[in-house]
Amino acid sequence: MIxxxxxTVSDTCFRGEKEDVSGPAVAEMLRANGFRVDGLRVVPDEQxxxxxxxxxxxxxxxxxxxxxxTGLSPRDVTPEATRNVCxxxxxxxxxxxxxxxxxxxxxxxxSRALCGTRGKSLILNLPGSPxxxxxxxxxxxxxVGHALALxxxxxxxxxxxxxxxxNDKEFERP
Amino acid sequence: MIxxxxxTVSDTCFRGEKEDVSGPAVAEMLRANGFRVDGLRVVPDEQxxxxxxxxxxxxxxxxxxxxxxTGLSPRDVTPEATRNVCxxxxxxxxxxxxxxxxxxxxxxxxSRALCGTRGKSLILNLPGSPxxxxxxxxxxxxxVGHALALxxxxxxxxxxxxxxxxNDKEFERP
Amino acid sequence: MIxxxxxTVSDTCFRGEKEDVSGPAVAEMLRANGFRVDGLRVVPDEQxxxxxxxxxxxxxxxxxxxxxxTGLSPRDVTPEATRNVCxxxxxxxxxxxxxxxxxxxxxxxxSRALCGTRGKSLILNLPGSPxxxxxxxxxxxxxVGHALALxxxxxxxxxxxxxxxxNDKEFERP
Numbered sequence: 001m002i003x004x005x006x007x008t009v010s011d012t013c014f015r016g017e018k019e020d021v022s023g024p025a026v027a028e029m030l031r032a033n034g035f036r037v038d039g040l041r042v043v044p045d046e047q048x049x050x051x052x053x054x055x056x057x058x059x060x061x062x063x064x065x066x067x068x069x070t071g072l073s074p075r076d077v078t079p080e081a082t083r084n085v086c087x088x089x090x091x092x093x094x095x096x097x098x099x100x101x102x103x104x105x106x107x108x109x110x111s112r113a114l115c116g117t118r119g120k121s122l123i124l125n126l127p128g129s130p131x132x133x134x135x136x137x138x139x140x141x142x143x144v145g146h147a148l149a150l151x152x153x154x155x156x157x158x159x160x161x162x163x164x165x166x167n168d169k170e171f172e173r174p
Numbered sequence: 175m176i177x178x179x180x181x182t183v184s185d186t187c188f189r190g191e192k193e194d195v196s197g198p199a200v201a202e203m204l205r206a207n208g209f210r211v212d213g214l215r216v217v218p219d220e221q222x223x224x225x226x227x228x229x230x231x232x233x234x235x236x237x238x239x240x241x242x243x244t245g246l247s248p249r250d251v252t253p254e255a256t257r258n259v260c261x262x263x264x265x266x267x268x269x270x271x272x273x274x275x276x277x278x279x280x281x282x283x284x285s286r287a288l289c290g291t292r293g294k295s296l297i298l299n300l301p302g303s304p305x306x307x308x309x310x311x312x313x314x315x316x317x318v319g320h321a322l323a324l325x326x327x328x329x330x331x332x333x334x335x336x337x338x339x340x341n342d343k344e345f346e347r348p
Numbered sequence: 349m350i351x352x353x354x355x356t357v358s359d360t361c362f363r364g365e366k367e368d369v370s371g372p373a374v375a376e377m378l379r380a381n382g383f384r385v386d387g388l389r390v391v392p393d394e395q396x397x398x399x400x401x402x403x404x405x406x407x408x409x410x411x412x413x414x415x416x417x418t419g420l421s422p423r424d425v426t427p428e429a430t431r432n433v434c435x436x437x438x439x440x441x442x443x444x445x446x447x448x449x450x451x452x453x454x455x456x457x458x459s460r461a462l463c464g465t466r467g468k469s470l471i472l473n474l475p476g477s478p479x480x481x482x483x484x485x486x487x488x489x490x491x492v493g494h495a496l497a498l499x500x501x502x503x504x505x506x507x508x509x510x511x512x513x514x515n516d517k518e519f520e521r522p
Contacts, residue, residue: 072262072291072324080262088420088428092446092457098266109266109317110324117420143457150420150458246436246465246498254436272440283440283491284498 002148004035005057007043007050009069009078010128014044022067022133026126029137033145035063045069050081058085058121062148065137068128070113078125079112086116086123090147093124093140100139101132108132115140120151176322178209179231181217181224183243183252184302188218196241196307200300203311207319209237219243224255232259232295236322239311242302244287252299253286260290260297264321267298267314274313275306282306289314294325350496352383353405355391355398357417357426358476362392370415370481374474377485381493383411393417398429406433406469410496413485416476418461426473427460434464434471438495441472441488448487449480456480463488468499 008023020042027037038061043049050069057064069078083089093115101108113125113136122144126133182197194216201211212235217223224243231238243252257263267289275282287299287310296318300307356371368390375385386409391397398417405412417426431437441463449456461473461484470492474481 072264072321074261076262087422088424088460090420090458090460091442092459094265095269095443095446096450096457098269102270106317107320109270109314110264110321111266112262112264140457143454146455147420147458246438246495248435250436268439269443272443276444280491281494283444283488284438284495285440286436286438 001034001036002063002145002152003038003061004030004063004065005038005061006030006040007053007057007064007066008040009043009045009050009066011044011075013042013068022126022128022130025130026065026067026133026137029134029141030063030065033141045075045077047077047081047084050078051085054081054085054123055118058118058123062121062152063144064118064121064123065126066124067126067133070111070125070127072110072112076112079114082114082116082123082125086114086118089114089116090122091115093143093147096140096143097126097136101127101135104131104135111136117147117151122147122151175208175210176237176319176326177212177235178204178237178239179212179235180204180214181227181231181238181240182214183217183219183224183240185218185249187216187242196300196302196304199304200239200241200307200311203308203315204237204239207315219249219251221251221255221258224252225259228255228259228292228297232292232297236295236326237318238292238295238297239300240298241300241307244285244299244301246284246286250286253288256288256290256297256299260288260292263288263290264296265289267317267321270314270317271300271310275301275309278305278309285310291321291325296321296325349382349384350411350493350500351386351409352378352411352413353386353409354378354388355401355405355412355414356388357391357393357398357414359392359423361390361416370474370476370478373478374413374415374481374485377482377489378411378413381489393423393425395425395429395432398426399433402429402433402471403466406466406471410469410500411492412466412469412471413474414472415474415481418459418473418475420458420460424460427462430462430464430471430473434462434466437462437464438470439463441491441495444488444491445474445484449475449483452479452483459484465495465499470495470499 012018013020023040126136186192187194197214300310360366361368371388474484
């Protein structure tokens with residue numbers, strides 16, 4: 001069973017001013033698709049905090065899904081945090097999410113959601129709205145599953161720079 | 175009324191060897207769509223000069239539209255200048271412009287036009303040809319309007335890194 | 349006649365454990381489309397080595413096509429090497445390759461193949477599978493031809509930063 005972590009990025013949810021609907025919706029969709037959800041965490045829109053959370057989550061979960069913080073507001077920094085902690089960006093997955101969103105609303109063009117790998121984990125940004133999050137996740141789940149299989153099957157090579165990182169204590173999985 | 179600035183990036187127009195047709199065409203389209211055009215400026219394809227112009231324009235205009243300098247020539251550096259002065263890139267708008275352009279010509283794939291935010295302003299690159307510029311702008315105007323509304327409604331938070339920048343003298347709006 | 353170089357990036361082909369099928373297939377397609385293929389080279393998935401090979405190839409060939417190393421494995425670093433040696437990225441060509449690939453398989457979303465310019469040369473990543481490589485190349489050949497014509501016609505301006513690079517010994521063409 002593939003392990004997944006869900007991270008809701010939202011100032012208002014973090015302060016308890018709004019209920020987190022997107023995080024649980026994403027978690028439910030992941031469970032329905034055979035993932036074991038390690039946990040839901042809510043963090044404010046603070047880049048350093050988001051980065052730390054993504055790093056910690058990627059140590060235990062092969063798939064780390066965030067929801068929120070992908071828009072144009074000065075506080076929306078989830079993509080920036082994601083780029084900072086990823087080894088490789090997978091632009092094609094971001095493109096598919098936007099293309100699928102555009103079928104529903106032209107404003108999907110404003111989502112800056114990214115996807116990338118950190119070690120053997122995949123980090124996937126989803127928009128903050130429950131509907132946008134679920135639509136985006138649904139659009140890429142088959143490809144994400146394939147990506148995770150590829151990442152999991154990968155033999156760890158000790159001479160490779162990325163696998164070297166994977167052998168670091170910081171990246172150790174339980 | 176939303177304020178817009180138009181910046182034509184072209185060595186030949188700057189040197190007066192060619193008349194600037196794209197800039198006025200873009201300005202006319204903006205006015206027809208309810209923008210107040212603050213001014214048209216023509217700059218040569220010099221990256222530092224383009225950056226300074228985009229920065230200055232974004233201090234007074236919510237929308238800054240450039241035309242030209244998005245191709246493959248060594249002198250085409252508008253996207254590089256744009257990336258340098260933006261806080262956030264909005265890849266989805268660049269994708270839509272290219273997708274729309276591809277309906278007219280496969281060579282639209284060679285446009286490297288970008289879109290991003292600087293403070294509360296949106297900076298949008300358009301191709302240099304009058305037809306390409308107007309096609310690209312038309313393709314994204316509804317989304318651009320929505321993005322500007324989002325950016326304008328944004329409460330400035332003094333604890334946020336981006337809003338901090340906004341409070342800088344450099345970013346002050348009249 | 350436009351000169352092209354083909355670079356196969358593959359650990360297993362480099363070690364002779366697998367026959368290089370993609371490189372010759374790409375070379376054949378290029379010849380069939382009127383290119384003169386300067387040579388086929390096979391390199392392992394080592395970023396520095398790939399970068400050196402792309403740089404050397406771009407000194408003599410207007411088009412440098414790589415195949416392989418565009419996936420998610422820790423060893424897949426062709427896009428990273430390509431970005432490092434390019435002056436400008438041409439995102440639209442990468443988008444077209446992925447869009448064309450998606451018509452055959454959703455997993456084309458996982459290709460991280462890039463395209464960019466170095467001096468007056470175009471560097472194009474293709475996926476490692478023979479079918480993926482040929483499909484991607486076929487999808488962009490007309491646009492690539494146009495891009496090369498643009499790059500070849502470009503007058504070298506001695507005051508421009510990029511042309512300055514072109515006059516460097518390092519960039520000299522025979």
